[in-house]
Amino acid sequence: MFKIKASQGSARAGTLKTSHGKLKTPFFMPVATKGAVKWVSNHELEETETDCIICNAYLFSIRPGLEIIKKAGSIHDFIGWKKGIFTDSGGFQTLSKQFLIEVSEDGVKFRNPFDKSERFLTPEKAIQIQNTLGSDVAMCLDDVPLHKSTASRAKESAERTTRWAERCKKAHKNKKQLLFGICQGALNEKLREKSAKEIDKLDFDGNALGGLCIGETVAERNKMVKISNSQFQENKPRYLMGVGSPKDILKCISLGVDIFDSCFPARIARHRTAMTSKGNINILNARFAKDFEPLDKECDCFTCQNHSKAFIRHLVKTKEENGQRLLSIHNIAFVQALVKKARHAIEEQKFDKLVKKYS
Amino acid sequence: MFKIKASQGSARAGTLKTSHGKLKTPFFMPVATKGAVKWVSNHELEETETDCIICNAYLFSIRPGLEIIKKAGSIHDFIGWKKGIFTDSGGFQTLSKQFLIEVSEDGVKFRNPFDKSERFLTPEKAIQIQNTLGSDVAMCLDDVPLHKSTASRAKESAERTTRWAERCKKAHKNKKQLLFGICQGALNEKLREKSAKEIDKLDFDGNALGGLCIGETVAERNKMVKISNSQFQENKPRYLMGVGSPKDILKCISLGVDIFDSCFPARIARHRTAMTSKGNINILNARFAKDFEPLDKECDCFTCQNHSKAFIRHLVKTKEENGQRLLSIHNIAFVQALVKKARHAIEEQKFDKLVKKYS
Numbered sequence: 214m215f216k217i218k219a220s221q222g223s224a225r226a227g228t229l230k231t232s233h234g235k236l237k238t239p240f241f242m243p244v245a246t247k248g249a250v251k252w253v254s255n256h257e258l259e260e261t262e263t264d265c266i267i268c269n270a271y272l273f274s275i276r277p278g279l280e281i282i283k284k285a286g287s288i289h290d291f292i293g294w295k296k297g298i299f300t301d302s303g304g305f306q307t308l309s310k311q312f313l314i315e316v317s318e319d320g321v322k323f324r325n326p327f328d329k330s331e332r333f334l335t336p337e338k339a340i341q342i343q344n345t346l347g348s349d350v351a352m353c354l355d356d357v358p359l360h361k362s363t364a365s366r367a368k369e370s371a372e373r374t375t376r377w378a379e380r381c382k383k384a385h386k387n388k389k390q391l392l393f394g395i396c397q398g399a400l401n402e403k404l405r406e407k408s409a410k411e412i413d414k415l416d417f418d419g420n421a422l423g424g425l426c427i428g429e430t431v432a433e434r435n436k437m438v439k440i441s442n443s444q445f446q447e448n449k450p451r452y453l454m455g456v457g458s459p460k461d462i463l464k465c466i467s468l469g470v471d472i473f474d475s476c477f478p479a480r481i482a483r484h485r486t487a488m489t490s491k492g493n494i495n496i497l498n499a500r501f502a503k504d505f506e507p508l509d510k511e512c513d514c515f516t517c518q519n520h521s522k523a524f525i526r527h528l529v530k531t532k533e534e535n536g537q538r539l540l541s542i543h544n545i546a547f548v549q550a551l552v553k554k555a556r557h558a559i560e561e562q563k564f565d566k567l568v569k570k571y572s
Numbered sequence: 573m574f575k576i577k578a579s580q581g582s583a584r585a586g587t588l589k590t591s592h593g594k595l596k597t598p599f600f601m602p603v604a605t606k607g608a609v610k611w612v613s614n615h616e617l618e619e620t621e622t623d624c625i626i627c628n629a630y631l632f633s634i635r636p637g638l639e640i641i642k643k644a645g646s647i648h649d650f651i652g653w654k655k656g657i658f659t660d661s662g663g664f665q666t667l668s669k670q671f672l673i674e675v676s677e678d679g680v681k682f683r684n685p686f687d688k689s690e691r692f693l694t695p696e697k698a699i700q701i702q703n704t705l706g707s708d709v710a711m712c713l714d715d716v717p718l719h720k721s722t723a724s725r726a727k728e729s730a731e732r733t734t735r736w737a738e739r740c741k742k743a744h745k746n747k748k749q750l751l752f753g754i755c756q757g758a759l760n761e762k763l764r765e766k767s768a769k770e771i772d773k774l775d776f777d778g779n780a781l782g783g784l785c786i787g788e789t790v791a792e793r794n795k796m797v798k799i800s801n802s803q804f805q806e807n808k809p810r811y812l813m814g815v816g817s818p819k820d821i822l823k824c825i826s827l828g829v830d831i832f833d834s835c836f837p838a839r840i841a842r843h844r845t846a847m848t849s850k851g852n853i854n855i856l857n858a859r860f861a862k863d864f865e866p867l868d869k870e871c872d873c874f875t876c877q878n879h880s881k882a883f884i885r886h887l888v889k890t891k892e893e894n895g896q897r898l899l900s901i902h903n904i905a906f907v908q909a910l911v912k913k914a915r916h917a918i919e920e921q922k923f924d925k926l927v928k929k930y931s
Contacts, residue, residue, distance in 0.1 A: 249887055249894040252611060256874060277861065277886045284862055285882065293878045327890075502636065503643050515615060519652045523644065527636045528608055531686075534893075535608040 214391065214418055215450045219560040223442070223469035226559040229419075229450050231349035232389045233289065233297050234264075238450060239466050241457070241552045242267045242299060242474040243545050247276070248292040250479055252538040253545070255294050260515055261546035262553065264296050267474045270351070271303030271334060274342040275325055287347030299474070300348035302339040302381075304355040304395065305454070308427060316356055318373065336380040344387040352421065353381040355395040360428035367399035374423075375411040382415055391418035393452060396441050399424060400433050409444035419450040422470070426455030435464060442469040459488060459551050463568050466555050478548050482540035485529055488547040496540065501526045514546030515539075573750065573777055574809045578919040582801070582828035585918040588778070588809050590708035591748045592648065592656050593623075597809060598825050600816070600911045601626045601658060601833040602904050606635070607651040609838055611897040612904070614653050619874055620905035621912065623655050626833045629710070630662025630693060633701045634684055646706030658833070659707035661698040661740075663714040663754065664813070667786060675715055677732065695739040703746035711780060712740040714754040719787035726758035733782075734770040741774055750777035752811060755800050758783060759792050768803035778809040781829070785814030794823060801828040818847060818910050822927050825914050837907050841899035844888055847906040855899065860885045873905030874898075 215238075217227040229236045243250045243258065245266045250258060258266065268288060273279075277291070285291035288298055306312040307321055314322040320335035336354040343351035354377050358370040374397040385392045394417035398405030412420055422441045425434050438453060445451055450471045456462055457475020465473070478488065485496050489509040494501070496508075507517035508525070516525070516539040528536030551571075558564040574597075576586040588595045602609045602617065604625045609617060617625065627647060632638075636650070644650035647657055665671040666680055673681040679694035695713040702710035713736050715729040733756040744751045753776035757764030771779055781800045784793050797812060804810055809830045815821055816834020824832070837847065844855050848868040853860070855867075866876035867884070875884070875898040887895030910930075917923040 247887070247890045247892050248883065249892050252893060252897060254874070254894065254898070255878060272890075276890050277882065281862055281882060281886075285864055285880070291880075291883055291886075293880070293883060503640055505644055505649075515613070519614065521644070521650075521652070523636065523640060524607065524650055524652060527640075527650075528606070531606045531631075531635050533606050533608050534611060535613065538611060539613070 215448060217448065221559050221562050221564045222467060224466050224555075224559050224564050225469065225471060226556045227450075227471065229471075231297050231391065233295065233349050236264050236297050237556060238471040239462075239552055239555055240265055240472060241462065241548050242472070243479060244474055244476040245292075247272055248288075250545070251483070251541065252534065253479070253541055255292070257515065257542055258545070259296070261542060262549045263545065265299060265349070266294065266297070267299040267301060268292075268348065269303065269306075270300035270339065270343045270346055270348070271306060271323070272326075273300070273346055275332070276327055279342065279345050282346055289347065297350075298348045299350040300343050300346055300352065301454075302343065302352045302354040303334055304339075304352070304357050304423065307357050308359060318376075321354070336377040337384040340381050340384040340392075344385065344390065347387065348390060350391045350393055350419070351385065351387070353378045353392065353394050353417070355397055355423050357397065357424050358399050362399060364401070367401055367404055371397045371399070371404045371408040374408060378412055378415055378417075382417070393417050393419040393421050395421040395423040395454070397424045398437070400429055400437060402436070402440055405437050405440045406444055409441040413445050413449075417449070419452055419472070420445045421452040421454055423454055425453065426475075431461070435468065438465055438468045438470065457548065459548065460571050462548065462552065463555060463571050466559075467564070467568050473552075478544035479541045482544045483537045485537065485540065487540050488544050496522065496526045496529055496536070508540075508543050509547065512543065512547060512550065514543050516543040516546075574807060576807065580918050580921050580923045581826060583825050583914075583918050583923050584828065584830060585915045586809075586830065588830075590656050590750065592654065592708050595623050595656050596915060597830040598911055598914055599624055599831055600821065600907050601831070602838065603833055603835040604651075606631055607647075609904070610842070610900065611893065612838070612900055614651070616874065616901055617904070618655070620901060621908045622904065624658060624708075625653065625656070626658040626660060627651075627707065628662065628665075629659035629698065629702045629705055629707070630665060630682070631685075632659070632705060634691070635686055638701065638704045641705055648706065656709075657707045658709040659702050659705055659711065660813075661702065661711045661713040662693055663698075663711070663716050663782065666716050667718060677735075680713070695736040696743040699740050699743040699751075703744065703749065706746065707749060709750045709752055709778070710744065710746070712737045712751065712753050712776070714756055714782050716756065716783050717758050721758060723760070726760055726763055730756045730758070730763045730767040733767060737771055737774055737776075741776070752776050752778040752780050754780040754782040754813070756783045757796070759788055759796060761795070761799055764796050764799045765803055768800040772804050772808075776808070778811055778831075779804045780811040780813055782813055784812065785834075790820070794827065797824055797827045797829065816907065818907065819930050821907065821911065822914060822930050825918075826923070826927055832911075837903035838900045841903045842896045844896065844899065846899050847903050855881065855885045855888055855895070867899075867902050868906065871902065871906060871909065873902050875902040875905075
C-alpha cells in the first residue's frame, strides 16, 4: 500500500496506493468538510494540483445522509470528485462546544448541528458510516482531550482511544478502503509515546497524530510529533491532522510526517492573507493598490496567471467575495507547490536546503 | 461597425465590431459592476461562452479610481478580461436612494457609496471617465425617471436626456471606443417615440432603451420596446438595458433588440433558482434530494457536466456557497446557450419556432 521511494534524514517521499489512484507523499489535503472547499470548485482544486481532500463523515451521515450517498454510489460519485478522499470520523468535533454533549466509554453523544437533536456515535458506527461513504481512507474514532485538560482526562482519553481503535478495526468491513489509527496523549511525553506504540501495534494501514494543532506551542507540537513518529513503524504512512502553514509543513516533513490536512490556507485567504515565497501578505495593505504584479511571481496558479495584487485588493476592498476566492485558490496552490517541491527535494537529497529557505 | 447578417421578422443576427473583437449579436452581458460577477471567475465566465460583460464606470471612478486604471493600462488590463466590456455611465444609479442626492440640468449629485461623501457627475465627466477606462462601448449619461414618476418629471427627464446625449457626444474623445445613446420617456408612448427619434438623430454607434425593467408590466415594457425600435435606424445595434430572463430575451429579440444585460441569472441563482429548458426550479425542493441528474440534461456547462441536482441541493442546504456558485455558472451558461440558439435560429429562419417553445 505504502512505499517509501526516497528519504533524507527522517523525511520521506513515497506513494500511497488507494482505490482512486496512487497518491505521492508527502501530500496536503484541503478540507472539504461538507464536500466542497468554500467557494472553490473541484475543477479549480484539481488545477491547484490537489490529489486528495478530506471530508467529514459524521456530518455527511446527517446531511445528505447515508441513504442518498448509497443511491449516488459513493461519496466520490455524490460530490463529483474522482481523486482521493479521506474521511474524518467525527472525533475532532468533540473539541467543539457546538457539537459535543458528552463522551463515555461507549461513544460520543453529539448535537446534530442542523436540527439540534442528539446523536450517539460509537466507534463501530463511525466505521460503518465511513464504510458506506466509500472514502479511500477512513479514520478511527478517537477521544480527543481539550488542549488544557487535566492529567487524568489526558490519560483517560489516550487509553480510551486505544480501546476504541480496537473496536474500529474489528468493525471495519470495506476492503477497498484503508483504515488509519490515531494516537492521542495530549502533551504528556509518556502518554504520547504509549499511545503511539499501542496504535502502531494494532497494525493499521497508516498512523495519524491526533489532538495536536489545538492551541499548544510549535515546540510542544514538534516534540509530540517526534515522540509519536519514533513509535510508528517506518513503513506505514504518518498523518499529522491540522497542519497547513508552509513552515509547519516543512518542519513536520523533516520529522517524518507524510500527510497533512488543514483549512488554514483557505481560512487565511478569507481573512485577506496571501502566502508568498517572501512570507504572508495582507492584500488590503495600501502598498498593493498600484501593484500590478501577481501575488507571487513564481506561482503557476490561476490567480497568479491572470490577476494582479491591485485587482484582488480592489475586489476585497469593494466587498466582492471573488477577491477572497482568488486568494483561496492561490493559497491552496501555493501549499501544493511547496509540498511538491519538498517531495522532489527529498528525492534529490536537497530537502535540508528547502527547509532552511522557509525557516 | 455593426452588420446585420440575417433577419426574420424584426429579429436580427449580426456582428458588432469592437476593439476587443467582433461580438456576434444578439448577445447577453452578465453584470460585473465592480469588475467581477459575484463568485464567478473570468475563466468560468468564458466557459459560459460570455463574450462581453458590463461594468459600472461611475463606481470604477471611485474605486479603484482612474489613476490606478491608467497605471494598469485599461479596465481590461486591470480586471484581466480580454473580451468585450461595456461600461454604464452611472445613470441607472439615479434610481437608487443609496446613491442619488439630486439631479439638475448640469448633472447628478451622487453619494459616494464607500465613504458617503458627495460627488458630482456631469455628462462630460461620465464620458471622460469611460474614455479613460477604455471600455469597448461607453454609454451616455441619461436622466432616468422612477417607474411611477409624474408626467412632468417624465417629460423633463426625456428632454434632458437628449440634451445630455448631445453633451456626451461632444465630450467623447476615445476613438477606439464606441458610444451608445440611451432613450427615455417613461411609459408615455409619445414621449418615448420623441426621445428615441431624438437620440437616433444624434447618430451614435448604437442606441439603448433605458428606464425599462424597473417595475412596469411586461406588456408595458414590450410596447415601449416596439415604439423605441420603430424610431431607431435599422443599421444600428439596439441595446435593452436590464432584461435577463429567457422568455423576455426571446420576446425582445423578436422586437428587434440585439444586446441585453442583466444581473437576473446570477441573482436568482443566489436565491437558489436554476433555469432549465423545462422552466425554473428551486433547488431546495425536496424532490431533488435524490435526483442525481444534472440541472438540465441538454446543458454543456461546468455545473451540469460535473454535478447533480442532489449535490447542489446538499451544498445549498448546508449553507456552502459553492451551491449558489454552481447555480450562477449554470444560469449564465443557460442564457448564453439560449441567445446562441436564437442567433442560429434567425440565421436559419426558424426563430419563430424557438420563441413559441419558450412562450
